[in-house]
Amino acid sequence: MESGRIFFDPSCQGNMLFMGNADSRFQGTRSVMNMDESLNKKRPFFSTAEELYDDEYFDEQLPEKKRRLSPEQVHLLEKSFEADNKLEPDRKTQLAKNLGLQPRQVAVWFQNRRARWKTKQLERDYDELKASFDSLHSNYDSVLKENDKLKAELHSLTEKFQPAKEPTGESDQKSEPLPINPLPLCLQLNVKVEDRLSTGSDGSAVVDDDSRQHLDSGDSYFQTSEYPDCMAAVDGEEDGSDDGQGYYSDVFGAADQPEPMGWCIWS
DNA sequence: TTGTGTTTTATTGCCTCC
DNA sequence: GGAGGCAATAAAACACAA
Numbered sequence: 001m002e003s004g005r006i007f008f009d010p011s012c013q014g015n016m017l018f019m020g021n022a023d024s025r026f027q028g029t030r031s032v033m034n035m036d037e038s039l040n041k042k043r044p045f046f047s048t049a050e051e052l053y054d055d056e057y058f059d060e061q062l063p064e065k066k067r068r069l070s071p072e073q074v075h076l077l078e079k080s081f082e083a084d085n086k087l088e089p090d091r092k093t094q095l096a097k098n099l100g101l102q103p104r105q106v107a108v109w110f111q112n113r114r115a116r117w118k119t120k121q122l123e124r125d126y127d128e129l130k131a132s133f134d135s136l137h138s139n140y141d142s143v144l145k146e147n148d149k150l151k152a153e154l155h156s157l158t159e160k161f162q163p164a165k166e167p168t169g170e171s172d173q174k175s176e177p178l179p180i181n182p183l184p185l186c187l188q189l190n191v192k193v194e195d196r197l198s199t200g201s202d203g204s205a206v207v208d209d210d211s212r213q214h215l216d217s218g219d220s221y222f223q224t225s226e227y228p229d230c231m232a233a234v235d236g237e238e239d240g241s242d243d244g245q246g247y248y249s250d251v252f253g254a255a256d257q258p259e260p261m262g263w264c265i266w267s
Numbered sequence: 268t269t270g271t272g273t274t275t276t277a278t279t280g281c282c283t284c285c
Numbered sequence: 286g287g288a289g290g291c292a293a294t295a296a297a298a299c300a301c302a303a
Contacts, residue, residue: 066297
């Protein structure tokens with residue numbers, strides 16, 4: 001892709017002249033000038049608006065390449081962006097007039113600013129997701145340890161209350177251990193973490209060998225192999241929104257809660 | 268000073284909406 | 286079909302370490 005050469009046009013208040021390909025929608029503000037004339041001319045950036053209006057200045061300094069906006073211009077644009085990151089035609093025109101810029105420059109600035117905001121937002125979302133995942137993982141590990149401890153305790157108690165068998169020849173039912181019903185401990189996760197961390201739609205299955213936890217992006221269940229009947233549907237649906245705001249906050253909003261999410265114990 | 272990485276400004280092409 | 290949005294990209298400006 002070849003970008004057009006950019007030069008300043010003294011006749012139109014900071015507008016630029018272009019050489020190269022031009023999209024039809026912008027041709028109203030573009031013209032062509034001799035490229036040779038453009039070389040070896042330089043002036044400092046952050047020119048004032050007054051300079052941009054100064055024909056003599058441009059006569060001397062023409063032509064110019066891409067220039068940065070002044071801090072004042074950026075400040076005003078930022079304030080306007082904070083108020084509303086979308087730019088209506090009227091506001092664009094007014095801003096351009098106030099800043100001594102072309103409306104197209106204001107529109108481009110907003111476009112790029114939205115892109116930067118989106119990038120930052122994605123970074124924030126990732127950090128939030130990672131923190132949530134780490135927290136869940138930590139909770140899960142501690143739960144696993146607790147589960148092992150309880151199982152060991154149950155085993156110990158079962159042996160302790162096991163009456164000595166007498167050779168009566170009767171049914172074994174009488175000599176069965178006390179009906180201590182082990183509590184099937186089921187850990188229920190409310191999200192499919194790898195789905196949330198993966199940007200693609202074809203996220204691979206995640207299998208944690210240590211924890212015997214299987215998280216498969218292809219279905220919406222969490223299940224332990226130890227208690228196969230203990231299965232709970234989880235909310236794994238994407239909302240499909242692409243507004244660039246809080247992609248996952250609805251899902252991980254509960255991560256700040258001190259207690260592990262979605263614990264369930266039943267027999 | 269210079270090489271290199273990052274940021275900013277702008278273009279291009281495609282898409283959606285009216 | 287035109288206007289405007291977005292993603293991808295180019296290129297100039299800038300920052301900074303060696």
